[in-house]
Amino acid sequence: MPNKQLAMVIDSSRCIDCKACMAACITANAVPVGCNRNWVKDAEPDLAKGAFRGHFQPGGCMHCDNPTCVAACPTGATFKSPEDGAVVIDRGLCIGCGNCIPACPYGARFRNPAIRKADKCDYCAARREQGLSPACVDTCPTKARVFGDLSDPDSEAARLLAENKGRLVRLVAAATDTKPNMYYLGVTEPRNWPVEPAPPTAMAAMTGLVDPLVKTAVALSGLGVLAMLGRQLFTKPTPPHDGHGHAPGDQTPGSGDADRPDNRS
Amino acid sequence: MRRIKRHDRSDILIHWFNAACWLALLVTGVGLVANPQLNPAGDAYPGAVRSLFGGGPALLAVHIGLGIVWMAGIVLYVAVNFRGAVFFLKEIFSVSPARDVMWMVKKMALMTVGAKPLVKAGLTPDLPDQGYYNMGQKAFAQASVLGGVVIVATGVVMSLSDMVIPASMVWMVGWSVTLHYLAVGLVFAGLLVHVYMAAISRDERPGFVSMFTGHVPEDYARHHHKLWLDGLTGDSGGHK
Amino acid sequence: MSPLAEVKTTRRGLFKAAAMAAVGAAGSGLLGGLAPARADAKGPAAPPFESKFSVCDMCFNRCGMIARVQNGVVVKLDPNPKFTKSRGMLCARGNAGVAQVYDPDRLRYPLLRDGGRGEGKWKRISWDEALDIAAEKMRQVREKYTPSGQLFTAGADMQSEFVSRFAEVFGSFNVTSHESLCLLSLNRAFLDTFGEAPYADVINSKYVVMAGANRFEALVTPDSIDLMDAMQRGCKLVVLDPRHTKTAALANEWHAIRPGTDLAFMLAVAHVIIAEKLYDPAFITEKTFGFDELAAHVAKYPPAFAEAQCGIPAADVARIARELAAAAPASMVYPGRRSSDYVNSSQIRRGYAIVNALLGNWDKPGGLLAARQVGLTPVPADPPWYDDNQEDRLDAEMSPMLFEHDGSFVHTRDAVLSGEPYPVKGWFIFKTNPMQTAPNRKKTIKMMEAMDFVTVVDITMSDTAWYADLVLPAPSALERTDPCAGLQGSSACACVVKRDPVVGAMYESRPLFEIVKGLAARLDLAEHFAFTIPEYRAKQLAKLEGAEAILDRDGVYYNPGQVYGVYEGRIFKTKSHKIELYNQRYAELGLDPLPVYTPPSTVAEGSFRLVIGRNALVTQTSTQNNALLGRFVPDNSLWIHPDPAAKLGIRDGERVVVESKAGKGELAAQVTRKIRPDTVYMLSGFGTLSGGLSRIKGKGASIAEILEDAADALCGNAAMHETLVTVKRKVA
Amino acid sequence: MKRQFVAVCAVAALVLTSVSMSFALGEGNARKGKFLYRKNCRSCHGASASDLSPMSKTQAEWKATFEKTDAIACHDKWPADMTPEDVNDIFTYLHDFAKDSPTPAKCS
Helix, strand or coil: CCCCCCHHHHHHHHHCCCCHHHHHHHHCCCCCCCCCEEEEEECCCHHCCCCCCCCEEEEEECCCCCCCHHHHHCCEEEEEECCCCCCCCCCCCCCCCCCCCCCCCCCCCEEECCCCCCEEECCCHHHHHHCCEEEEEEEECCCEEEEEEECCCCCCHHHHHHHHHEECCCEEEECCCCCCCCCEEEECCCCCCCCCCCCCCCHHHHHHHHHHHHHHHHHHHHHHHHHHHHHHCCCCCCCCCCCCCCCCHHHHCCCCCCCCCCCCC | CCCEEECCCHHHHHHHHHHHHHHHHHHHHHHCCCCCCCCCCHHHHHHHHHHHCCHHHHHHHHHHHHHHHHHHHHHHHHHHHHHHHHHHHHHHHHCCCCHHHHHHHHHHHHHHCHHHHHHHCCCCCCCCCCCCHHHHHHHHHHHHHHHHHHHHHHHHHHCCCCCCHHHHHHHHHHHHHHHHHHHHHHHHHHHHHHHHHHHHHCCHHHHHHHHHHEEEEEEHHHHCHHHHHCCCCCCCCCCC | CCHHHHHHHHHHHHHHHHHHCCCCCCHHHHHHHHHCCCCCCCCCCCCCCCEEEECCCCCCCCCEEEEEEEEEEEEEEEECCHHHHHCCCCCCHHHCCHHHHHCCCCCCCCCEEEECCCCCCCECHHHHHHHHHHHHHHHHHHHHHHHEEEEEEECCCCCCEEEEEEHHHHHCCCCEEHHCCCCCCHEEEEEEHHCCCCEEEEHHEEEEEEEEECCCCCCCCCCCHHHHHHCCCCCEEEEECCCCHHHHHHHHHCCCCCCCCHHHHHHHHHHHHHHHCCCCCCHHHHHCCCCCHHHHCCCCCCCCHHHEEEEEEHHHHHHHHHHHHCCCCCEECCCCCCCCCCCHHHHHHHHHHHHHHHHCCCCCCCCEECCCCCCCCCCCCCCCCCCCCCCCCCHHCCCCCCCCCCCHHHHHHHHHHHHHCCCCEEEEEEEEEEEHCCCCCCCCCHHHHHHHEEEEEEEEEEHHHHCCCCEECCCHHHHHHEEEEEEEEECEEEEEEEEEEEECCCCCCCHHHHHHHHHHCCCCCCCCCCCCCCHHHHHCCCCCCCCCHHHHHHEEECCCCCCCCCCCCCCCCCCCEEEEEECHHHHHHCCCCCCCCCCCCCCCCCCCCEEEEECCCCCCCCCCCCCCHHHHHHCCEEEHHHHHHHHHHCCCCCCEEEECCCCEEEEEEECHHHECCCCEEEHHHHHHHHCCCCCCCCCCCCHHHHCCCCCCCCCCEEEECCCCEEEECCCC | CCCHHHHHHHHHHCCCCCCCCCCCCCCCHHHHHHHHHHHHHHHHCCCCCCCCCHHHHHHHHHHHHCCCCCCCCCCHHHHCCHHHHHHHHHHHHHHHHCCCCCCCCCCC
């Protein structure tokens, strides 16, 4: 478990869908056109049926405790920070394989076309280094987004969490609880949008098929070598420079086989 | 005893160059795989290698750099010794099912379980004559060449992923990771046997030595590579 | 090579250079390279940024902010947490201020028209030449048509006061502001009821009726944020809007009122409050004038009347009236902001004011608040007197209750076109875009054509600039030294802000102040601009000791003062010195002293009333070319209800042609139940004419083109919702 | 502006008769009045210690003040060349933009 756990506590009932969080994020993180690190979802009422009350739900990477994106990354470029519990990407290690993108139930990841690598919310790591809060949190007009360290009971996020025990909502896919570190207070809509993580076939093939195959092959080969080595160690050595290609087995005492120096191997 | 020239200098050089690259690429490459579901060398290995190289990105850069060196070396070899390369490829991919496959089966049995099971199965423990390469060597060479092609191709795709690969072709990068891993894994499995046979097995010691000297004793050649020896004309030796 | 081509080539070349030196549009890779230290191992860590205070200029709210500057480039704008008017926030547009500074379409140097008006042929000239020409043209206009022959129009900007100052010393009475295309009806109504235009203490309110306002989209600080806070604490919000806005979506109650009938609703509410004696009699007696007349007047407007007019059930109207009264005085009919809707908008908003008066919420928590003095000292000019001048403003006789300082753009335009009462032949425009914001664009084009010489100062080639003779590039707000401005944020604060440059002025741009100073020097008026902006600020702050230092420290200076009960022992600034339910001056002028309900024009079968508006990502046309905001709102569309759409064979996303008597436009249909079947809606800020706005060119339809011109009968404010349109599927 | 002023003051003009002036108050040129006020009055009543602006008084108060110009404290300091027309223009300005006027002078 990390020393700290950064998290976002969101009161989506405060959200007015002004998209300031998205604009702030784009600017702070140079998010290219067509991509977003965060979002506001709109639970549109069915006006045809007379409903009119809508609900807006801000979101972004949920920095899960059980991140399926991390599991999908072959190089460990995506990892859960041991310092603060954020799920981050080491761009220098990311090889742009794209495996992590469909592995996220929240669609929080995208391939940044400018760098051709995976990208997503990092809680504005660069801003935090300079003592600022994440851009979306800082700019939010209605302060719907609250950010902080849950392990610090004095942080606003931890306080909100403690105050709202029993009315916290974590959005998870039906069959996969990634244990997100994004908490919604009370009622939030929409709720059924997270999808089951679906790492691409390449990754599934790698972990499910290729990896066992490789490991079995190496293991068998290793065993074979051990067997040969064993045979060699427990038989009398062949003179090193006699040039005779004696198979080790040939010299195994008690093997019952005739010594055939002219055996052409 | 007559010594027969088996390898010229570029062959020896490329072999050891290849070996060194393989070792270095393997050490760095395995360090680049960091996923609890994979971690072929244990969970601690990637962290250890990464810190040794000054971090993951540095390790990746070194790995890519080594890969480029490796490819460049091979290209250089082919350029310098094109005929040798062609000979090598021709040799390793010419497989006679009756002689070579039988050799392989018998040899594997003899090396591990001994001759008895062979006899029980109604086979003589005699090994069929082999050419410049025996089938074991051929098999490993084939794996190395084919695996090498896959490794290079997928490596290039992965290295270029953040430079030229468009969004629509990201799947290629994902599959490259998988195939790179597969190819390395399989060649590595063969490599274990190759290293054992060449460096540890007493039987192949002259072959091992020839990878430094370029020559093998005639009787060794006769025993191990009779068809090659028979095909040689004159004293000049060599395989060309 | 034609001059146009030459200019274009140069522009492109310059853009490249600028993009290298600075930042391309937001979101480009370049911005990435300059963004604050990123977890990108491939580049060296970016240096920490400098932080500088500024004031947002992306709309009229003027939110305090902190610019983060790295290597001389603004990389991020953050809210100033000490700025209570905005409750320490910065909206999407504020964030997009960076993209405004680095808009590749920024004007770079003075351009002189070199072809037909609006043809888009320009010649690059030097600043000296530009100012010489502009001054000479003004001199000619003054000589030929008197000083009032020159019209001045300025948008909401912290330097706009220098346009007024220049007009005054030049001797022209003809100054129009953006306000007559926006909120004058509202100001008129509340001024003529309470003696001043109030602030709404939304944060302390327990019940808010919001009609003709969309506070969760058309953000007003602090009201928008305060409304959410109030609602979180149980304040009830009732929204009357023909559109299902985001405000409606978050409201406790939404009624899709028939457009233009709000007064019927307000009169019925007044009816119920009076009939059921739900008011505070002491307050009524002590503070109001004309209660009995009002009671008699609203007797004619029972809830059933409102039901028939508005389409809101009478029981709901009565219930809302009772709930409002029960929550009084911490309840309100939200006054609104843009009220340029109908020819009787002043009277409609009088209805709002009267209900508020009956609620007794004046000067009380949760009610309407008086303006607070911020304490800035005005720095008036000493203009010369020109004997050879006109009697009055051009539009003076065209509205009985005109605002002297704002005038009426719609009336002024008509007067320019008719040449009556006198010719106006010169026009100086600063950072406002009547070509795109005033109804009936064809008339605005004709107005341009009627002019001898038009000078436009702006940061990009607006449609208005496109039709000008001389276009002068101004720096964006982040590149300027601006005078102090006093702001009030409801009960949150009364404060002073200023601007100092965050980065240097880009290209050859010059601030408006330098431009009018240059013109003044050429017109022998230099003495009236013989100061620098810091000197001017010092005069403004003369009575606020230490304010300048506090401004430098916090980015804002607060003047603490009484918020509630300021009217204790004071008169209301009306003729009766009380809250005028019955307006005596109206009576004297032969106007309705009590608002008489007039139904809006009938929307015939097959036609629609066109309503307009904006959202939180658009400030009319001033943000139209912004690359960041364009990512969210790339285009406008026509909201149309599925029932009429089906009849017209229009499917969602199809192109439609919207046509009125004034003009037509083509845009995509958005078939949605978020709008009444008799109404269509479109967003402002699209359908440009200018060839200098590459991001927006050819996108959507223009409200200015389609809206017919009508004006508020009292104050001449434009009436934007009087237009009926037909909608047809575009035949490919 | 003129029209509204005429209307507003019509009744007053009938009732009131000027004592200190030879003509009825009002109907002057407010614009000229503003100029004259700035030229003649602001040196004392300007944006300094004793601020005075149209907003300082109600219309009735301005009227009352200007009905007895002799009684105005600073009357003796008025420039000699100030004509009754000038005074009326100044009054019109102050009156038209008084704090309870329909168009109060703008302030920050």
